[in-house]
Amino acid sequence: MRLSVPNIPPAVLAASLARPPTLTPRAEAVDRVARFVAPGNVAVLTGAGVSVDSGVKAYRGKDGRYMNPDYKPIFYQQLIEDSPRGHAFRQRYWLRAYIGYAPVNKTEPNPTHYALAALQHAGVVPQLITQNVDGLHHKAIRRVWDPERMAAGMLELHGSIFKVHCKHGHEYGRDVFQEWLSEANPRWRAYLEDMDRQGIQPKTNPDGDVVLENVSYDDYVVPNCPGCLNEGRINNVIKPDFVFFGESISQAVKERSYKTVEDTDRLFVLGTTLATYSAFRLLKHAVDLKKPVLLLNVGPTRADGMPGVEKVEIPTSEILRDVVGAVVGSRARYDPILRDMLLSGVIRPPSYDSPDTEAPVDARSPVPPTTAG
Template identity: 35%
Template sequence: MRFSQILRFHLSNNKWTAKQQYVPKHNPVLEEDIKRLQDFLMSKSNIVVLTGAGISTESGIPDYRSEGVGLYARTNHKPIQHMEFVRFANVRQRYWARNFVGWPSFSATEPNHTHHAVARFEREGRIQSVVTQNVDRLHTKAGSKNVIELHGSGYVVKCLSCEYRIDRHEFQDILNSLNPEFRDAPDMIRPDGDVEIPADYVANFRIPPCPECNGHLKPEIVFFGDNVPKSRVEQIAKMIYNSDGLLVLGSSLLVFSGYRMVLQTKDLNLPVAIVNIGETRADHLADLKLSAKCGDVLPKLFNFKK
């Protein structure tokens, strides 16, 4: 049996284990803590929700920083730097080769109970909107309507030089046609979810130029070292101004674009609640902090059942 078949068999028969392997160690949540958060939400109707990688780990997408299970801890993987992607062809080549191999699994990821709970709270008028640091579109898949993708989306590819854009699924078809030798790509996915691509594959990986201007194509993601578009920052600031508080879910808030939202909320003397495994950058600013797995908390609020 080929390794790819073994891997698919393992994943299909151990879905829960595969999804939970990226969740950091945590203590059981106390019922009184769930009640405290429910009381916090019950007294408000215009909450802005900020979500981070910690809510997607339960869907099988690892975060970067969690002790023992994050990408930094398990692999030598480091996030792509914006200027390196822009300047160096070999960096773009390596990025797109890895992205191509991982896309089928990434795009097939399904939302979990937390995503569904947040979507329901929006339908019930308990929250105003969702600002997510994630690029996985899981909030949209779960049914949330008012979602701002703070760091962009992995589901759109854009040109760095003109206005050309293409759906990531369509772009995958193009990459498939240009790189037929990658048909054994599933073999390059390691059991820990990372991608290991032989150097000769990367060196021969072909990326199409922009069909309109011959420029370089990249996912519509704010890479490290790049800035969130000013218009998006202003839109979020306006939402916070018109809100009655902020709920942070599954984020350490170490990235400033998320931490800035907490600072803006506190500058307006509005309350902040945080649910996250372990410490965050803004614990000292929180009116309510639950050190817990989001999936142990959100589905239990307001008797929610998926």
């Protein structure tokens, strides 16, 4: 079976490249989005674009094309294969993920995350669905929502980077597993610490995977699952608790995402090309139910030209705070939580071409743990 990374249909991309996007004027964009969300009971669907200002790279650029066509992700069936070949895939994946986890774990919400959190706190957005696994929506609202409330009002469509589980269902926190990887691979722990001292940022994908050069994975140790060892079996088939390329979302998540669209009055989609079908079908479901749909994204998306879908093209960070102000009115001044949210957020967009601050991890640099043979 041939597996490939989801992408925008070629016809849509071709049409977009023939006609470069014209950004919606700022004042018009604020007005259109504010009028759309003001009635309330809005479901929100977000993608990688909302996390870019936090320093998390998106998979696709503003022209809709895959930004790293040479990147070869590990697919689900490769990672879970219980064979020497599968073990080799897990060595490759977990070494790269070990290096890439720290930068993703340290990211902070940007103004878009906080603006959406403000709309949630204000009761305008009862349900938020995100394709992102970075947990930034949760970080933005955790000062006012406890974990139970977050679980009820937020759905991670593709899972989370902060948990792992083995093929027999034993689950662990990602920080715990990171420490196991460090203990099992002391040379790579030292290498990671050296990178941190030098301020080197690896080229990291949204799922925490990094670019590695001149590296052999042969001696990287993937720990066995302690839960399985306690049950008398050896098993190192462990994966992050998010959906890999080639893997389907669970039936429970699919049903809940559909119910979210059904229980709300309108769908606000932002920061996504909708290349993955698990997200695109939610927009289609809303259109089929004759619910208003607004798409806020710069560049082409899979839904371009669809009847029933209104589109605004402008970066979310340029308008969303003002949208919240227009929707909640004076509450933005007298509600201390709203006021604080609208003043919060980092703006640290990733550099796509700065070799001095961000580079592939090269095992030939200062403390080489291993080198290719």
